[in-house]
Amino acid sequence: MKPVQSLRMSWRAIRGHRLRSTLTTLGVIIGVAAVITFVTLGASLQEDILVEVGSEEASNIYVWVGPEDTNQGGPGFGAEPVFTSADVAGIDDLDSVENAIPYTIWLTENVQYRDQSVTRQEALRVTDPSYVADEEFADGGPYDPGENEAVLTPSAAAMFATNVTVGDTITVTTVGGPVDLEVVGILATDDSLSPTESFSTSPRIYTSPEDVGASRFLFLIVDAGDPTAVDRAREDTLAYLNDESEASGSLPSNYGFQLQTAEELLGQLEEILDLLTGFVSGIALISLVVGAIGIANIMLVSVTERTREIGIMKAVGAQNRDVLQLFLTEAVILGLIGAILGTGLGAVVGYAAIEFIGIDAYVFPTFWAGIAILVGILVGVVAGLYPAWDAARTDPIDALRYE
């Protein structure tokens, strides 16, 4: 029998029992949808971060000091403010480094605007103006160093009863006492600007080290200028830090310099996502097994119900393999429908989840969708094999007598 013909006949048999067929595929639908949802979520999150961090900052190296022999915690885990302005200047002068800037959280007791004081310890971020220079501004622009100017994130501008606007002055109280800063720019979004901000979207005020008297920094952000130059810049920076830097003198015991490229940071994230995907896939596998059992079960019922039809087909010349093909096709169609509907459902649920969480990117995992279709076919074959074989070996004499 030609495959097209068995496809048509099987499809008709499935359509003859719409509700039953739908319920049968439910197991596969749920399994596939679960995987597609989470893979969509993972891939979109990755893409989102990649766009935010990776593309323009692929040549960046993030440097901090942290406990040695630890890969946990991500960038800045256990970081201590040890880097000095001299270190920044020293690394900036290295041949393989295009630019090196400091970054630190400069603790504040409070932030004042007009007569209102807001207690914020970690709002003040001290770094070079180039850190914010390339960002999109809702209003104004980057600050100039030494001019007592600041750039605010939208949420920082909205911290007070009255919104802070460009040209206003805010007062930050640090260990060195209150400092007045003129707001010269407000960023377009609260998104974190680099991995040093741990992807947080909390209110932040950017200003230059000179204005608040900051002399020790948590991070160095080293730009190699070109992604291909990252490895050399990294080696040179590490050598400088170990041999010449002031930071090496004030390194806490058991602490070492941690240098990570944007790529490595993404790698860490990928690992976590892969772990999550693996976990979800495990659950989905169980669902698929249940789905396969469901299909096998309904196929067995179907074979029994259609014993007489099998007898008729054999009487008019259907070979065993024709009957096998017919029932196997039916099981595969059920599995395939489950996989296709599951993929669609997963894509929709994944999209809804992304909208709900607020991830900017949406990546449909084409590769996994392909896998899902293959799995659907496989489930159909596995589930249909025994029932189809059972149907194929039916004795036509008995089958024709079957009531």
Place this chain on the structure above:
Amino acid sequence: MNSTTADETERAGTPAVFLDDVRKTYFVGEPVHALDGVTLEIPKGSYTAVMGPSGSGKSTLMNLVGCLDSPTEGRIDIDGEDVTAASNRRRTTVRGKSVGFVFQTFNLMPRLTALENVALPLVFRGLSAGERRERARDLLERVGLGDRMDHRPSELSGGQRQRVAIARALVNDPAILLADEPTGNLDTETGAKILDLFDELHAEGNTILMVTHERYVAEHAERIVHLLDGTIERIEELEGGEEDGRQETESGQGEGTE
């Protein structure tokens, strides 16, 4: 073994079915001889009826001639091909090609239309959709159902269903048409029309083997083979006995008398 390209002139001389001392023994506890040495030749173009009480071996004979089963002993030729020891697969091929079944209970595929039911045997022979439709349409018109082609069996009367089944049996142009009580589920009037159709098909040159226990049905044939306890009791030749032969039934119950 004859191939399908065998010389047609040689074939014309070979019988549609030839059984030589055929025995079929079932082992249910002790051996039961369903057929116990049956020798029968069914020439091409003949119309043979098989009669006999329950358990006489009618069904077994049908199954063997229809290539649904293999004999325990003896030899069976269908359309010149020895199928005695043929594999399951080969028997299925011969069945599809050379045998057309007409059952008492019609045995149509419930989800297929009349046209698709008739075309079904061609599906398993790999014919194209166009060829199948054309052949099936011709046959449905031949049996008088040209206006019912797209109806499902559930939308057809008993007589119409049997006509669809007959068209299906003829679709491969079989060497022999096997009819097992074809009027058993029909009222007398409808049954008579079906028997008329068989007469017409016989007149057109088809070979028919019909199993029945109604004498008036059997009398449409040219000869009646009487089976008893797995053997041929006698073969009754009928001369022009196709009309008004409805006086008595084989079992003497007197039904169907008009």
